[in-house]
Amino acid sequence: MTRWGMAIDTDRCTGCGACVVACHAENNIQTVGEVEAGKGRAMHWLRIERYYEGEFPDIKVRFQPVLCQHCGSAPCEPVCPVYATYRTPEGLNAMVYSRCIGTRYCANNCPYTVRFFNWFEGEWPEPLERQWNPDVSVRPAGVMEKCTFCVQRIQDAEDIAQDEDRGVRDGEIRTACSQSCPAQAITFGDLEDPESRVSELERTERATRLLEDLSTDSSVIYLRGGR
Amino acid sequence: MASVATAAAEAAESRESEQVLVRPVTTFRPKLLLGSLLAGGVMGLLFYSWGYQIVNDIGVAGISRPNFWGFYIVNFVFWIGISHAGTLISAILRVTQAEWRRPVTRCAEAITTFALMIGGLFPLIHLGRPWVFWYMVPLPTSRGIWPNFRSPLMWDIMAISTYLLGSMLYLFLPMIPDMAILRDKTMKDAPGSLRTLFFRVLAMGWRGTPQQWHSLEAGIKAMAVIIIPVAISVHTIVSWDFAMAIQPMWHSAIFGPYFVVGAIYSGIAVLMVAMYLLRRGMGIGEYLSDKVFNNLGLLFLAFAMMWSYFTFAEHLTVWYGSEHAEMAVFNLRLYGPAAWVFWTMIVTNVVIPLLILPFPKGRSPLGTAIVGLGVLVGMWIERYLIVVNTLSLPRLDFTVGSYSPSWTELGILVGSAGMFVFLYFTFVQLIPIVSIWEVREGEHIRDHKAQTIIAGEEA
Numbered sequence: 236m237t238r239w240g241m242a243i244d245t246d247r248c249t250g251c252g253a254c255v256v257a258c259h260a261e262n263n264i265q266t267v268g269e270v271e272a273g274k275g276r277a278m279h280w281l282r283i284e285r286y287y288e289g290e291f292p293d294i295k296v297r298f299q300p301v302l303c304q305h306c307g308s309a310p311c312e313p314v315c316p317v318y319a320t321y322r323t324p325e326g327l328n329a330m331v332y333s334r335c336i337g338t339r340y341c342a343n344n345c346p347y348t349v350r351f352f353n354w355f356e357g358e359w360p361e362p363l364e365r366q367w368n369p370d371v372s373v374r375p376a377g378v379m380e381k382c383t384f385c386v387q388r389i390q391d392a393e394d395i396a397q398d399e400d401r402g403v404r405d406g407e408i409r410t411a412c413s414q415s416c417p418a419q420a421i422t423f424g425d426l427e428d429p430e431s432r433v434s435e436l437e438r439t440e441r442a443t444r445l446l447e448d449l450s451t452d453s454s455v456i457y458l459r460g461g462r
Numbered sequence: 463m464a465s466v467a468t469a470a471a472e473a474a475e476s477r478e479s480e481q482v483l484v485r486p487v488t489t490f491r492p493k494l495l496l497g498s499l500l501a502g503g504v505m506g507l508l509f510y511s512w513g514y515q516i517v518n519d520i521g522v523a524g525i526s527r528p529n530f531w532g533f534y535i536v537n538f539v540f541w542i543g544i545s546h547a548g549t550l551i552s553a554i555l556r557v558t559q560a561e562w563r564r565p566v567t568r569c570a571e572a573i574t575t576f577a578l579m580i581g582g583l584f585p586l587i588h589l590g591r592p593w594v595f596w597y598m599v600p601l602p603t604s605r606g607i608w609p610n611f612r613s614p615l616m617w618d619i620m621a622i623s624t625y626l627l628g629s630m631l632y633l634f635l636p637m638i639p640d641m642a643i644l645r646d647k648t649m650k651d652a653p654g655s656l657r658t659l660f661f662r663v664l665a666m667g668w669r670g671t672p673q674q675w676h677s678l679e680a681g682i683k684a685m686a687v688i689i690i691p692v693a694i695s696v697h698t699i700v701s702w703d704f705a706m707a708i709q710p711m712w713h714s715a716i717f718g719p720y721f722v723v724g725a726i727y728s729g730i731a732v733l734m735v736a737m738y739l740l741r742r743g744m745g746i747g748e749y750l751s752d753k754v755f756n757n758l759g760l761l762f763l764a765f766a767m768m769w770s771y772f773t774f775a776e777h778l779t780v781w782y783g784s785e786h787a788e789m790a791v792f793n794l795r796l797y798g799p800a801a802w803v804f805w806t807m808i809v810t811n812v813v814i815p816l817l818i819l820p821f822p823k824g825r826s827p828l829g830t831a832i833v834g835l836g837v838l839v840g841m842w843i844e845r846y847l848i849v850v851n852t853l854s855l856p857r858l859d860f861t862v863g864s865y866s867p868s869w870t871e872l873g874i875l876v877g878s879a880g881m882f883v884f885l886y887f888t889f890v891q892l893i894p895i896v897s898i899w900e901v902r903e904g905e906h907i908r909d910h911k912a913q914t915i916i917a918g919e920e921a
Contacts, residue, residue, distance in 0.1 A: 337590015339530035354521030377590030
């Protein structure tokens with residue numbers, strides 16, 4: 236079996252934000268404009284959290300990219316009355332947009348606050364609509380959305396692998412965020428495969444998970460502890 | 463064949479005092495109609511704002527991230543809470559055979575039905591895509607997907623629809639003999655009028671035969687017993703919308719009983735205000751007597767104490783445990799920039815009721831109505847604090863947010879109050895708000911007892 240997962244090296248992250256931009260472009264995420272963003276309605280499936288250590292001028296900034304953790308025991312899933320969010324056999328926490336009726340209960344029950352709601356129909360100012368990704372559906376108003384681990388890329392790689400009668404190779408799938416990271420802080424792969432790069436990282440001493448005490452069994456591993 | 467009901471109607475006419483109960487529904491009252499129209503106008507605000515929101519998308523409401531829930535859910539819990547006034551109180555009083563219940567039951571049960579109708583609207587208003595709300599209804603459609611019964615929202619739908627059907631039935635059953643009394647009266651005064659037809663349909667061919675009385679009484683008794691657990695399940699499940707989530711100060715085992723007590727508390731508050739207004743406006747002080755207010759005031763006091771106890775227990779547990787995420791919400795509520803909201807609630811729900819209600823003079827109609835108004839405000843605040851405080855402070859500090867309602871949300875809140883007043887005013891003009899036959903039955907029982915005592919003394 237496969238369980239897709241990700242390792243994020245917070246010691247490598249420089250907080251440049253390239254992953255956020257790449258994610259927007261890859262997944263047709265609407266840009267809401269400054270007024271709406273001011274109300275807290277900005278939609279970044281991936282955000283970079285900044286934390287400050289110490290007092291000025293002896294201050295240190297820590298960056299922590301946060302995206303959907305694709306929990307093995309996801310708090311968002313059981314509360315949806317219409318099965319709009321569910322766990323796929325490959326360990327993804329998937330969203331079915333057409334089933335979603337917009338109760339927003341899933342977003343309330345997500346301890347990581349990584350679910351985003353389409354308050355209005357999306358608008359793409361010129362010339363952004365020319366770079367829509369044809370592999371990703373555009374979401375209507377009134378539905379929830381969030382990081383998919385670039386499921387369209389996973390699907391693509393699996394199709395090719397199937398045609399060539401082999402399994403998906405480690406490193407063959409790169410999510411948009413991991414591909415665009417100049418510091419190579421993000422690694423994507425199969426957590427069930429003991430040979431994969433991501434599961435090697437999972438076994439290192441630096442591996443932690445976010446809000447681990449809630450036992451959400453998340454699929455995103457944070458590497459920290461270096462200088 | 464002269465039916466028993468017709469005889470009863472004649473008897474009713476001979477009683478001067480009952481005229482006051484019959485008159486509002488048989489004669490034209492311009493003031494009441496004007497009240498209905500005004501309240502109907504305010505109700506229009508609800509449908510206008512909702513329509514505006516449907517056309518322009520849910521984003522016109524003030525909710526955002528992380529405050530995904532706001533006024534709509536607050537109002538939902540508030541109105542469903544109010545609905546616990548009537549049916550539950552009337553059922554408990556019926557089951558315990560409290561004689562003083564007789565003039566109260568119907569005006570209480572009507573509150574339940576109307577508050578439920580309004581409360582039931584809010585989950586729909588709240589949806590991002592209300593036009594596909596039926597995805598939550600277990601229909602064997604071509605979609606081939608059953609609703610997710612692990613979701614507390616599905617439990618909500620089941621519980622609330624059961625409660626709505628049950629409380630409508632429970633309101634209607636004891637209405638039948640009264641409808642027959644009015645049918646017979648209007649048949650004589652104005653046969654063929656619309657009013658007569660209305661009462662004829664609602665009387666459902668009631669003749670007052672012993673067989674019919676027997677069935678009716680069995681039905682009312684059964685419904686009174688059935689409706690109590692249903693009502694308790696409803697607000698327990700509403701509380702589980704919060705308690706089942708793992709968010710700080712929501713994930714609490716006390717929420718079920720806490721919400722049920724709060725619901726009945728706010729329900730009695732509405733009942734006190736409504737009874738005071740009915741007494742003032744319709745001159746039925748003889749029925750809604752000081753004794754009735756005193757007795758309900760005692761019940762009110764009991765719930766004030768229970769609610770205060772639950773609130774204390776809930777907050778003490780959180781404070782003593784002092785878990786990081788919980789304490790953030792706790793501190794925001796008690797000492798944050800909007801802490802005055804919390805302390806207002808403590809004044810209206812704890813201080814004022816406990817200062818006024820323990821004293822017999824405080825349990826006067828005016829005293830209980832004033833306390834009732836305060837408690838209504840306080841109970842709305844309680845739900846507001848539960849929804850908004852927790853959502854403003856997610857576990858990851860980076861996503862902290864705030865919430866302020868938009869005009870659509872305010873319009874819908876005001877409109878929902880208008881809708882309640884509209885439904886109630888209209889009801890009062892169509893149906894006698896005090897159950898005629900039940901009051902009469904009570905008088906018979908009293909007379910009979912008195913005669914027995916006198917007979918006993920003579921012997």
